[in-house]
Amino acid sequence: MTGSESLAEVSGLTIGPTAGGPPVLLDASLSVARGQVVGVVGRSGSGKSSLAFSLLGHVRPGLERRHGSVRVAGLDPFARADARRLRGRVVSFLGQDPASSLNPALRIGNQIAEAVRLRSPAAPPGNVDERVEALLQSVRLPADRAFQRRLPHQLSGGQAQRVALAITLAGSPNLLVLDEPTSSLDTVLAARMRRLLVDVLHDGDRSAVLVSHDPVWLASVADDVIRLENGRIMAPGHPLMSPLAAIVPTQPTGAGAAGPSTDGRLSVKGLAAVHGRERVLHDVSLTVAGGGCTAVMGSSGSGKTTLARCLVGLHRPTRGSVAWWEEAPGPGGSAPVQLVAQDARGALNPRESVRTALMRPLTGIRRQPAGKAAAEAGRLLGLVGLAPEVLGRRPGELSGGQRQRVNLARALAAGPRVLVCDEITSALDPETGSGILDLLNSLRRTLGLTVVLVTHDVVAAARCAEQVVVLDGGQVVESGPADRVLVRPEHAVTRELLACADHLPPGLAACATGTAVGRTVESTRGEGERA
Template structure:
């Protein structure tokens, strides 16, 4: 008998079907990855299993068998006995999944108290034991801290501690590493593997990251539009996908594709950074976020700054676009005038297409805003330029009248790129510009950026923690760690013959398919 047997599951939101006839099994101790793009139904399926659908959702049909028990027929109150004790949940976002006004120790203890696992002293000992088990240093101190005092990786470890506190038979891990750096991602996935081996726990891994799924799962369930496209052993699907959609996902995943390196180009530098330093002061103390950074970007090429959170790469980018003043050092952008005209020459594309566009404006107003600021033509000329820009980023003209909330994430990022191109810049700084996107949309945006670079001769400074993406998009790369550049060179050389231990650690953390 399977540990979990999902049969013909059907779920709708406000009467609109979201999951349609989904069936799969999870065996004891195995990892099953449910993969697909946003809107495919994978998270809805996972939340259906554990009885955590939102109020506007309804379970319309199917069975959710945990052993011999059909959880689909259980009341919300009865499901409380299953959550934590038999099924643990590791949610997606460690920033929003923990109560900010409770210590992390109190939040782990709550699970133990609800299920009456010992007196106060026993619960306290178990909390420290769990924090130790998930690899948090000084667990007694961590138990007394609040979520904001921990890093993202530490918060995710706390969520894992909560999920495994009662040693459940099944863990549902819903995008457990999507917000984490590549090295932290590897440590979290290693931790889940270790706990699975120790407790014999099965894992249902929900992810849009094909690289993670390929490297960590025994079987794949590929979802699209609420249905299962195909499922089977991971090795077999990677070797010979039966569904065209699966093949496209695998081709688009940077960690799984083997595209040729982009070779460096001999050209005059468009960006020259020399001995850049940025300090932030708190009272008498100064924190040096960027420490003596130097690099050049040849015109018409892409230079990537890579490193973990806190490495200084985004602070460096902000100084390049003059959103922050350096403490010392210089940034020179060839051909860029001083003053207000600088912004016409250099533009920034932000990470989050959901937050970087004004939700109150129509797309036409968003794209035309730089044109109005620089007094480009009359209204008709600006509208014509907006149409041209939308065509350039492969969006239909009818998008002009729509608002950001009516667009997908990929469409929003295309609008953000169109806006950045409006004033005719020569340099774009892209700060994690594809990290919030599904793998297929990400591939489309990367292809678009390459095409724009070829057509317009653009120079890119590309900020990313995703080395698989950097390998695909950049000609040259600088690796940052604790505010310093530890290695720099052509992308081919850095990826195939890294000289620094930190670079090797980053490269080793790129997910590889199971063999």
Template sequence: MSAVFDARSDLAVPAPARPHGQGRADAAPEVISVTDLTVADPNGRPVLDGLNLTVRAGERVGVVGESGSGKTTLALALLGALRPGLRTAGGGVRVAGEDPLALRGRDLRRLRRHTVAYLPQDPAAALTPTMRVGALVSELAVRRTPEDAARTLRSVGLPDGRDFLRRFPHELSGGQQQRLALGRVLAAGPAALVLDEPTTGLDVLTQRLVLDEVARLAAERNLTLLFITHDLPAAARLTDRLAVLKAGRVVEEGPVDAVLGRPRAAYTRELVHAVPDIGEAAARPAAPAGGAADTAPVLRVSGLRAGHGRGRARVTTAQDVSFRIEPGECVALLGGSGTGKTTLARCVTGHHSPDGGLIELAGSAVPGPLRGRTLDQRRLVQLVAQDANGSLNPRRTVGAAIARPLRVLRGLGGEAAAAETERLLRLVGLDPQWAGRLPRTLSGGQRQRVAIARALAAQPRLLLCDEVTSSLDVRIQAEILALLDGLRSRLGLGLLLISHDLGVIARMADRVLVLDGGTVREQGPVAEVFAAPRHPWTRAVLDAVPSVRGELAGRAERTPAADESRPRETAVDGV
């Protein structure tokens, strides 16, 4: 479904969209053609292995697969931008009749601007932080008048007023940044758009708005879309056809309804089965009413107030927030962008000073600022961040990353630290021999396991998990969630889970706090809140939760006739 945007906000009113599949015809010209493409790393190992894929004008094709399957390498090959060390070992690529891997200089810049555009996962990486919105929109545009810039902003549902044109990227919400990046690349009038995980990290309402905006613009401009994603419900919402990649090869390809609704390859079935479902909340055993009488909560927050800025510019981001977490319990924070989740989490870790209220860790009150806390108090709560790659020093080995908190927070060194590092690696499911490896040699899931091991090195009572699986594919996501679930049961850890993915919350959390405007609007057991939400925002989010089954049902309603064609399965060992 498409959306008509209110330029004053991120809200949208549903509007009719063209049914999926309309306008597609085999006679349409090929815009993207990948033929027997093999890309190898410096050791000769194929990253892409004889890959074939054709995308015709106006078609929307999704490419899904787990980390390391070759999705991003394929996207970069279409832009003539293979990562350093990779080389073409066979086959080729054509985009609108040109070979991007053979172009250089001005010709390559022309291709990337006017033929194939790229929308990355992190919009901030595509937006120069020192340029204002108006300049960013005009930079790639064919026509650069203020009126054209305003028209471009309106086309992606953003305000076009002078105040908005003068803002910097950091002054926009995540959804606004992504739509600005979209409008910026489309202003050059490309024939094709490659989207690389563009909705990762966005809450479900914003995610739906961005996907529907892309669909509307693609229909209006007859854009060819290649959607790289690990999010199967998002692929079902946006694409007509799906290619499933494993180890650089297409293992299944066909209409999205058939591939996701009736998958033939075992690997595809595993991916579909691994998608979290909010229905899991009802199946979770009830959380304990509280710890033992002589056991204090691992975290108690009472009347917390916090904000940003000074004087009249002061903005309150947390107002009278109170909750607790018992040993072995998982409590989730749910809310949209700017609702206070991050501020609240930073107050708990000591990285943001609250304006008032009380924070207790393991039964003892702790100072707000981290610098005022003792080493023992710092040990009690540890953070596992969303971007494990960014949180690990690329020049430090896995062993060195884990050894640092052992030395600083526990005073361990030498053989004692080495033995504890080995134990922690085994605890998170990694071979101790990996202690000598650098982060760049690990997959996303492996790096997240290292980040968890490093957090556990401090022997915390509480782990703060900030979107820890949002950038992982569904199979690896399920493994990391199972690891965290096992650790809290085994070690009695409390978990404070920040996530925009309601399926993850349903799978992991015992209780949920719904934040809106810095205030807790409702809280309670996950199954109860999800089954009977009281606050309008909670109801809206639950109504917008994507699922493979729901998106396929929605497609059936939007499509005049069901496509009974079967997906094509490619023979690959082990799938």
């Protein structure tokens, strides 16, 4: 139940680049009562994260607080002494990337115990182990010693996110700041995580600021929802973004739609791969026609990313082959297969300008002279829909959608025939993600590119791909034309992906019922025991 006492207040907050320029957050005000859940929704680059971070007294590098005040439990999180009293105890943060918050060298039980000792200093030493067990149980993970001794790399994506949530809860905070906590998870894990978060938010008198690009989910869990647009909080009653309008599937418009081509064709036969002693791919085969698009789908841990890394030469398979055809190589050399990674921020050097990022493959791989490469960098930027002034900016000065477009332009700078796109829209809001998918289809049509789209987004697959391959446990469990696999799925894994997907158009939603939903509900029982 929402209380009347205010726990957090943001008043007239403006945040902008330290070097000057338009603010990313303008005169923003926010009030959070005790026991209240406030949702914050908006497109990529609208200022959502900047508003959320302000409750912890944090401003991203390259930005500064120009004016305005923030109070949490009567204290100023931007004051060093107050921040020490607030962080982890009164206010705690959970983001979308658990890997960045967990120490890869420490066992997870030790990391949770360390958080308990730091954030609950009054707890007797003998009670720390009990508290660690209770926290793991509260996020529906095993509490036994064997699980506590695991290292972060031994966890699935969903398990890592739950461990990060346990650490967030270690100090019993009054206010949770959750910044896109499910956007990096596949549809099945995201559905489970959302159910867990609802239970956590309804536990006691806890308040929360929940940042998401999904207005439908926010409306179902939040007491109040505000929308940010270009750094401004829109007036009450302003319509929220409608993801349904943004992601209605369209007929693929790539060159592959006009008929198969040999140039750019990709063939994978009998591929097997391991991580350490664990086999993660088993006899995977697929073929993508020149100019075509094949979507590779599956839940977390199914082997999708390992397959993508094998295709571009970043992971050595133990068996099988990857081959592509290039009938007319470009002058000066090229890299025929290029990866477009999910984490565009991590893929770009934060200290380099966009111009430098684009020039490197143009001069290094394509061996173009500096003058020609500079002109080509500007052309590529225009090809992905960005203005010339972006060339002088660094990744931290760009929105998520802009960074992903730069990531695409850099891949194109190497002159590829095949693009392997690994979850390129998963961290973006629906409208921005829709624009990236439109751009990908446009590039296929204008450049004749062949695309492997690794995704857990059913609608992205329907929008772009002619063929769909579904992985589970490192094996292909279903494959075929997209209009058959996504409308009349034969395998339970495919049906579960459809059942857990959000905002399905009517044609796809019709099959996400019955057995699939039943299997999803059953699969949540004991889910913590699975790796």
